[in-house]
Amino acid sequence: MTVDPRAIVERYLHTVSTGTSEEVAALYAEDATLEDPVGGGEVHIGRQAIAGFYKNTDSVEVETELLEFRSGGHEAAFVFAITVKMGDATMRIEPIEVMTFTGGGQIASMKAYWGPDDVTQL
Secondary structure, X not given: OOOOHHHHHHHHHHHHHHOOHHHHHOOEXXXXXXXXXXXXXXXXXXXXXXXXXXXXXXXXXXXXXXXXXXXXXXXXXXXXXXXXXXXXXXXXXXOEEEEEEOOOOOEEEEEEEOOHHHEEEO
16 A cells, blocks of 8 residues: 555544544554654553543534645654634644654654644634
8 A cells, every 4th residue: 555644644634623533543553652742741652542632622623724744755744733712712733743654544653843832822
């Protein structure tokens, strides 16, 4: 199978904005790792832990937009905007994410680089 990193990233961003935490986690390999934000705490290991991480998005309105994309082989780095609306509060975060992919087209690892300076209250 030929891996298309851009297609995987676009499917990931679409699923984050329209799907459930379980649907997002299904894009990851069974033994995948997720660190978001890098240096900010726990590394989530395995699909069940990753679904738990995305549980926060199940009860909020989320929009995503791919801003920059680069890839090589089975890896990609990209900048995107995620706008999260929780009741009357809306914020926009612009992280850089780095992903690696399995030969079968699943996400093997994801690291998100962002901090307070990358968050804008709207």
